[in-house]
Amino acid sequence: MQIKGIARDTLNFILEASKSMAPVEFAGLLQEKDGIISEVLILPGTESSDTNAILRLYMMPNIKATGSVHSHPGSNRSPSQADLQLFSRTGNYHIIVGRPYNKQSWTCYDKKGKTIELPVLDVEFEDYEEF
Ligand code: ZN
Numbered sequence: 001m002q003i004k005g006i007a008r009d010t011l012n013f014i015l016e017a018s019k020s021m022a023p024v025e026f027a028g029l030l031q032e033k034d035g036i037i038s039e040v041l042i043l044p045g046t047e048s049s050d051t052n053a054i055l056r057l058y059m060m061p062n063i064k065a066t067g068s069v070h071s072h073p074g075s076n077r078s079p080s081q082a083d084l085q086l087f088s089r090t091g092n093y094h095i096i097v098g099r100p101y102n103k104q105s106w107t108c109y110d111k112k113g114k115t116i117e118l119p120v121l122d123v124e125f126e127d128y129e130e131f
Contacts, residue, residue, distance in 0.1 A: 003066065003093060005119035006030075006037040011106070014040060018071035019101035025073065027057045029065035030093060036123055037066055037093060057086060067093030075099045077107045084113045093118060 017040075018026045031039040057068060068086060077098040079087065087094045088111050095118070097106045108118035 002035055003032060003037060003118075004035045005121040006095075007123045008120050009123075010038050010040060011120055014069055014095065014097060015101050015103070015106065017042075018097040022071065022099070022101065023073040025071050026097070027070035028068070029057070030067040030069055030091065030095070032066040036121060037118075038123070040069060041065070065091050067091035067095070069095040069097070071097040071101070073099070075105070077105070079109055079113045087111045087113055 014026075014028075027042075029041040030037045031041060033039065057070065068090065070083075075098045077096045079094070079096060083094070083096070087109060092111045093116070094109045094111070095106055096109065099105065108116050110116045
């Protein structure tokens with residue numbers, strides 16, 4: 001499935017979650033619908049742990065997703081060695097969010113850790129109901 005981009009609402013959710021959880025890492029798996037990344041499966045169990053979030057994500061069984069997302073506690077958004085291992089294992093779209101967790105503080109990488117462009121799309125889903 002060709003990925004066209006990420007839904008703006010989904011990206012905003014990721015940024016909000018990263019900000020509210022900092023300095024604890026936020027991590028999850030990205031899922032697409034009709035070629036648009038529009039869902040985040042949050043890693044269960046966010047209590048503080050000796051193991052960081054990305055490593056716990058990496059240890060999840062049957063990992064299958066369009067990609068992954070996680071936050072860094074600082075402003076450095078370069079993937080770590082553990083990040084690259086996870087990237088190579090699932091999907092081709094991996095978002096890293098860094099401080100200060102605003103609209104500019106995220107980068108998308110491919111499975112090899114190379115920066116890629118991920119358009120932010122305004123989408124309305126069919127199952128969306130307005131009241
Ligand atoms: Zn990382």
